[in-house]
Amino acid sequence: MEIKRITTPLDEGSVSRLRSGDKVLLSGYIYTARDAAHKRFMEVLQEGGPLPIDIKGQVIYYCGPTPPAPGRVIGAAGPTTSSRMDAYAPTLLGLGLKGMIGKGKRSDAVKDAIRTYKALYFGATGGAGALLSKSVRAYDVVAYKDLGPEAVARLLVEDLPLFVINDIFGNDLYEMGLSRYRVAQTT
């Protein structure tokens, strides 16, 4: 399986080179945010305030890691289900977010926004939190510390193993997989 390497921040050029189904090793800074942090992002935006992080060109990882044991950078750090962030993602893509990492399919509205704003949705393997933590070199909480595992953290990652799920051309790895491997039921 061919592997493509990319580095954050992402721009239209780097985003347009990738296709659904590509195996990718991603390096650079990314941000964790999940349910509660996204809810706060929306509240801040509604009040007209700036987000606690500048998301232009950035990648958000839907992840709430386990607490690190002494001497470790981070605990297990796998993806959570992305669809719970579907209500918020188009707004963030409109503000320049270029990538999202999670697991599971996205809504049509998110897929449309991915095409419109030229971004990518990556899948990390659900349940591979120990493996994924090996790619994390630094972990710093940058906002909403009170949310504990749901705080927004900046991660420095090296060769984080991902698959491209949704690309800017409207492809979807989940649909590609189903159409290729689904067998008609005979019963």
Next chain:
Amino acid sequence: MREVQVAEVAAAVERLFIDANVNLSESVRERLTRAVDEEVSPAGKEVLRELLRNAEIARDEQIPLCQDTGLAVVFMEVGQDVRFTGGSLDEAVATGVRNAYDKGYLRKSCCDPFTRKNTGDNTPPIIHTSLVAGEKVRIVVMPKGGGSENYSEVRMLTPSQGIPGIRAFVVDMVRRGGANPCPPIIVGVGVGGNFETSALLSKEALMRPFGERNPDPGIADLELKMLEEINKLGIGPGGYGGIVTALDVHIKALPCHIASLPVAVNIQCHAHRIREAIL
């Protein structure tokens, strides 16, 4: 009458939760290893290999397999000739959970359902206690992740819907879950009893070892048929397409009301974290 100190229960619960979260069981490792050969999709194979590597890393570095270290579910079968001493049994279980999630650096994933405020120590646990004959205490712990639990449901089917209705419901739940519950999954199905019993049966069904069929030949056949149907859906490991969507289907059944056909589906992720001890 045999006396059991509740502190022993607390210690066992603590040890079991850390073990379940860090060490992939040998039976799951073997099943996933076989799945690498069974799977035909390259991406699916890659995901399965990642999961096996993940288990090695978790074991070698003593870190959790998954960041979702679950809501703490505890089943206890208490021998009726046991007398607990040293305090409340449920309190002891909660202490064991609190200690496991603190000392094991496990994520606290329990919150108030309305305010969403984290309880801070992963308590309260979900405790199911039943009385059985004898003077032993069997403790089964299941740290249950949210991703798989979210694709679980109870449905009150009508008797006329029968076995085809059960099959359609179960397969549809897996289809709807897609990649979200972390396939390859294990499917627990509870059939019969009443509304709440069917849900409990579906969770208990998950506790049966891989490949072990329901003792009723008709139900055993249904398990295999549903497994085959599910693996034709094409979801595959990680949802990236493939033929290994479920590792097994287990049905547990009880008689029900003549007017009802309660069916519950409880989905379990590939890590299938379950541990037990007998005191």
